[in-house]
Amino acid sequence: MPTPKSSNEIGQAAVKRARTEWRTRQVLDAASSLMSEIGFHAMSVQALAERAEISVGLIYQYFGSKEDILQAVIVDILDAYGDDVPEAIAGAGDDPVAQLAAGFDAYCKVVDSHHKATVLAYRESGTLTEEGRAQVKEMELGTMEPLLDVVRRAQETGTFLPMSAELIAHDLLLLAHGWALKYWFFAPRYSLDEYVSHQLAVILRTLLPASSWKNYPDHLPTE
Amino acid sequence: MPTPKSSNEIGQAAVKRARTEWRTRQVLDAASSLMSEIGFHAMSVQALAERAEISVGLIYQYFGSKEDILQAVIVDILDAYGDDVPEAIAGAGDDPVAQLAAGFDAYCKVVDSHHKATVLAYRESGTLTEEGRAQVKEMELGTMEPLLDVVRRAQETGTFLPMSAELIAHDLLLLAHGWALKYWFFAPRYSLDEYVSHQLAVILRTLLPASSWKNYPDHLPTE
Amino acid sequence: MPTPKSSNEIGQAAVKRARTEWRTRQVLDAASSLMSEIGFHAMSVQALAERAEISVGLIYQYFGSKEDILQAVIVDILDAYGDDVPEAIAGAGDDPVAQLAAGFDAYCKVVDSHHKATVLAYRESGTLTEEGRAQVKEMELGTMEPLLDVVRRAQETGTFLPMSAELIAHDLLLLAHGWALKYWFFAPRYSLDEYVSHQLAVILRTLLPASSWKNYPDHLPTE
Amino acid sequence: MPTPKSSNEIGQAAVKRARTEWRTRQVLDAASSLMSEIGFHAMSVQALAERAEISVGLIYQYFGSKEDILQAVIVDILDAYGDDVPEAIAGAGDDPVAQLAAGFDAYCKVVDSHHKATVLAYRESGTLTEEGRAQVKEMELGTMEPLLDVVRRAQETGTFLPMSAELIAHDLLLLAHGWALKYWFFAPRYSLDEYVSHQLAVILRTLLPASSWKNYPDHLPTE
DNA sequence: CATGAATGAGTCTTCATTCAT
DNA sequence: CATGAATGAAGACTCATTCAT
Numbered sequence: 001m002p003t004p005k006s007s008n009e010i011g012q013a014a015v016k017r018a019r020t021e022w023r024t025r026q027v028l029d030a031a032s033s034l035m036s037e038i039g040f041h042a043m044s045v046q047a048l049a050e051r052a053e054i055s056v057g058l059i060y061q062y063f064g065s066k067e068d069i070l071q072a073v074i075v076d077i078l079d080a081y082g083d084d085v086p087e088a089i090a091g092a093g094d095d096p097v098a099q100l101a102a103g104f105d106a107y108c109k110v111v112d113s114h115h116k117a118t119v120l121a122y123r124e125s126g127t128l129t130e131e132g133r134a135q136v137k138e139m140e141l142g143t144m145e146p147l148l149d150v151v152r153r154a155q156e157t158g159t160f161l162p163m164s165a166e167l168i169a170h171d172l173l174l175l176a177h178g179w180a181l182k183y184w185f186f187a188p189r190y191s192l193d194e195y196v197s198h199q200l201a202v203i204l205r206t207l208l209p210a211s212s213w214k215n216y217p218d219h220l221p222t223e
Numbered sequence: 224m225p226t227p228k229s230s231n232e233i234g235q236a237a238v239k240r241a242r243t244e245w246r247t248r249q250v251l252d253a254a255s256s257l258m259s260e261i262g263f264h265a266m267s268v269q270a271l272a273e274r275a276e277i278s279v280g281l282i283y284q285y286f287g288s289k290e291d292i293l294q295a296v297i298v299d300i301l302d303a304y305g306d307d308v309p310e311a312i313a314g315a316g317d318d319p320v321a322q323l324a325a326g327f328d329a330y331c332k333v334v335d336s337h338h339k340a341t342v343l344a345y346r347e348s349g350t351l352t353e354e355g356r357a358q359v360k361e362m363e364l365g366t367m368e369p370l371l372d373v374v375r376r377a378q379e380t381g382t383f384l385p386m387s388a389e390l391i392a393h394d395l396l397l398l399a400h401g402w403a404l405k406y407w408f409f410a411p412r413y414s415l416d417e418y419v420s421h422q423l424a425v426i427l428r429t430l431l432p433a434s435s436w437k438n439y440p441d442h443l444p445t446e
Numbered sequence: 447m448p449t450p451k452s453s454n455e456i457g458q459a460a461v462k463r464a465r466t467e468w469r470t471r472q473v474l475d476a477a478s479s480l481m482s483e484i485g486f487h488a489m490s491v492q493a494l495a496e497r498a499e500i501s502v503g504l505i506y507q508y509f510g511s512k513e514d515i516l517q518a519v520i521v522d523i524l525d526a527y528g529d530d531v532p533e534a535i536a537g538a539g540d541d542p543v544a545q546l547a548a549g550f551d552a553y554c555k556v557v558d559s560h561h562k563a564t565v566l567a568y569r570e571s572g573t574l575t576e577e578g579r580a581q582v583k584e585m586e587l588g589t590m591e592p593l594l595d596v597v598r599r600a601q602e603t604g605t606f607l608p609m610s611a612e613l614i615a616h617d618l619l620l621l622a623h624g625w626a627l628k629y630w631f632f633a634p635r636y637s638l639d640e641y642v643s644h645q646l647a648v649i650l651r652t653l654l655p656a657s658s659w660k661n662y663p664d665h666l667p668t669e
Numbered sequence: 670m671p672t673p674k675s676s677n678e679i680g681q682a683a684v685k686r687a688r689t690e691w692r693t694r695q696v697l698d699a700a701s702s703l704m705s706e707i708g709f710h711a712m713s714v715q716a717l718a719e720r721a722e723i724s725v726g727l728i729y730q731y732f733g734s735k736e737d738i739l740q741a742v743i744v745d746i747l748d749a750y751g752d753d754v755p756e757a758i759a760g761a762g763d764d765p766v767a768q769l770a771a772g773f774d775a776y777c778k779v780v781d782s783h784h785k786a787t788v789l790a791y792r793e794s795g796t797l798t799e800e801g802r803a804q805v806k807e808m809e810l811g812t813m814e815p816l817l818d819v820v821r822r823a824q825e826t827g828t829f830l831p832m833s834a835e836l837i838a839h840d841l842l843l844l845a846h847g848w849a850l851k852y853w854f855f856a857p858r859y860s861l862d863e864y865v866s867h868q869l870a871v872i873l874r875t876l877l878p879a880s881s882w883k884n885y886p887d888h889l890p891t892e
Numbered sequence: 893c894a895t896g897a898a899t900g901a902g903t904c905t906t907c908a909t910t911c912a913t
Numbered sequence: 914c915a916t917g918a919a920t921g922a923a924g925a926c927t928c929a930t931t932c933a934t
Binding site for chain 1: 914915916917
């Protein structure tokens with residue numbers, strides 16, 4: 001006996017979609033925390049189901065395989081950068097130094113709030129399929145893009161010295177990720193702000209001609 | 224403790240020890256390459272045995288568990304730093320800039336030649352036991368020590384600016400490891416030397432007062 | 447805890463419970479027969495699964511380990527005594543001799559019907575954990591209790607001679623178990639009834655004063 | 670180069686034989702204690718070699734397989750009865766009651782001194798091959814023989830009542846073995862002598878006509 | 893004789909995935 | 914939709930046995 005199609009069918013579909021989204025999020029969050037704690041391989045799908053308060057079978061209706069979950073978790077983190085970093089840059093006015101400072105700060109804040117998941121992404125990306133890995137690599141390069149743009153534009157206007165913007169952008173990423181990768185070392189010794197200031201100064205002393213350092217007393221200590 | 228056989232008993236013991244060492248190395252090398260390729264968890268002990276051309280049982284005579292092998296592989300890499308880096312520094316004369324350049328260069332060369340295993344160490348150190356992880360952490364800090372010393376001594380003589388030597392040393396490590404962590408990105412685009420020059424310049428511009436840059440034309444481009 | 451389905455939810459739960467019980471019994475019976483045939487250690491879990499017509503994985507959903515199965519099998523046998531022996535005694539009237547005869551007979555009948563499993567319990571109890579062994583010991587003493595009670599009460603009324611009731615009860619157990627332990631010798635030569643009569647007579651001639659033997663012509667042959 | 674055959678070749682052979690015997694005993698003793706502690710299956714040949722202070726390879730020159738060792742250990746115990754029990758009976762004079770008492774006492778003393786190995790024989794005899802088991806069964810019946818003979822002869826002279834001598838002899842064995850099988854229960858509560866007296870009395874009250882009990886005040890308490 | 897390094901088949905156990913309900 | 918019972922392939926690890934030295 002087929003379901004009677006009532007007039008509020010659209011409303012029901014919306015409810016359905018919302019529920020699906022809610023379930024997916026629940027699984028993703030549970031997976032993220034569980035994997036961070038014990039790692040992808042040590043996490044059984046049954047354990048994940050328990051943590052997510054969902055049945056094993058249902059998980060397999062949202063995700064095709066255990067690996068798909070890992071993929072989704074990593075993508076989920078990388079998505080976070082897409083929103084926050086450009087927003088911070090956009091709100092930093094016209095000065096490229098301020099833009100870079102704001103962007104890097106935002107980037108590091110995301111790393112900090114997801115520091116376990118960030119390490120997870122480093123650790124488990126080798127577990128993904130070739131395609132999955134490719135997607136993650138591409139997305140990661142994408143998170144770098146806003147910072148890269150700031151550097152390139154400032155080089156064009158002559159504010160930053162000419163040098164490989166790519167390398168510099170990678171350094172920024174690496175130093176930001178470093179906060180997560182060596183969290184056990186840094187977190188007990190430095191505040192996130194101290195860490196960010198230091199690393200930003202390192203990069204700015206490379207990017208800016210020494211003669212203009214004095215214009216940025218907030219970011220570069222006078223010698 | 225039965226009857227001693229003959230006068231060349233010591234020779235026989237030496238042969239035995241040599242064989243043991245050779246086997247251990249065989250396993251370690253096979254494990255390192257196999258784990259780098261497919262990861263620790265995906266590597267079955269059976270597969271390791273085949274790659275090492277040794278029986279499964281014998282592996283367990285040298286290593287207590289699969290995890291012990293991982294631990295040994297990681298320690299094995301970390302050992303490589305202990306020899307090369309101090310030697311490079313010692314052979315670099317009295318100038319701290321030259322020392323840092325030589326040390327960092329040596330460090331990066333080790334990273335480069337073990338770049339897969341270096342990534343492995345990042346990836347899989349979470350798989351180790353608490354003690355194992357502690358040992359690895361400590362050893363890793365140990366690899367940093369020689370570079371840290373150079374920085375500290377140069378700060379005392381006023382050659383380097385005063386700042387957190389610890390943070391700088393960690394940056395050096397991170398940037399060196401970055402070569403391995405993003406090998407897929409860097410290696411096709413830059414030579415190792417280019418990478419090293421760039422990163423060294425970044426750090427030196429931070430450590431050296433701008434007024435002394437001109438004294439190191441090899442490491443710092445004139446603006 | 448998702449939406450309750452319908453009014454027959456309780457019925458479904460009952461079905462589930464029944465299936466679980468059935469499976470457990472399936473495993474226990476298969477294990478009992480297989481272990482009796484070839485021993486605990488020679489029985490692989492794979493073989494057990496095949497005999498029980500169940501998958502290996504499912505066995506581990508009901509039992510935590512192979513040893514748990516052994517424990518359960520032994521406990522299962524010991525449980526059989528708890529029901530039959532007291533019932534037989536209760537149905538034997540007021541005469542302690544009749545009670546002892548009925549109890550011992552029931553005991554031996556249980557031994558007979560589980561003679562392989564009884565030997566199994568002797569053989570493999572050393573394989574259990576300390577706690578498992580303790581539980582089995584205690585349960586075994588429990589199976590003795592009803593017979594011990596009969597003896598003690600009859601001693602109080604003077605029907606039985608005063609002597610260590612404990613030793614007598616243990617003798618009864620031992621002689622009953624003897625039927626299983628030396629089944630290969632006894633079974634082809636004597637019927638169970640003959641065996642029981644003989645052993646009961648041995649014990650009664652010890653417990654009863656010679657003067658009262660004539661009152662029990664069914665159990666004690668006149669000289 | 671073949672061994673030079675010297676004149677004291679016979680002496681050397683004797684030395685060789687003695688050494689072999691000594692090694693065999695060492696293995697047997699180590700096996701007996703090790704198996705009693707942890708069981709046959711839990712005992713690895715390598716562990717046995719260590720305990721026996723002998724190499725693994727050498728064990729396999731004296732015994733064809735691990736099971737052979739078990740067989741040898743059990744036979745070794747059963748041999749002990751062959752010497753002691755007949756001797757005790759022979760030294761007990763002409764009275765069958767005294768003979769039985771002496772024989773049973775000797776039997777129990779052997780059980781007591783090998784109580785762990787006795788349990789071992791019960792536990793692990795199922796592990797033997799068909800032939801091995803047959804040999805052990807036969808030998809066990811052999812240990813019963815001397816006691817069986819005493820009973821039969823006394824029945825012929827009318828000292829003991831006519832009844833199945835076989836059953837009685839088995840009871841004696843069972844009760845003797847009971848000391849080992851329930852050592853954990855009996856040993857802390859009774860001395861071996863008390864145990865033997867009790868069990869002997871049980872059997873004698875069955876074998877002897879009540880009218881002759883008074884003639885054996887040492888073994889049978891007057892009512 | 894004596895050693896113990898070497899083998900590899902076989903064991904218990906886990907867990908991703910499916911599917912009847 | 915949702916469940917979780919059921920599956921069985923695959924993995925780490927052990928250990929009886931052999932054999933070159």
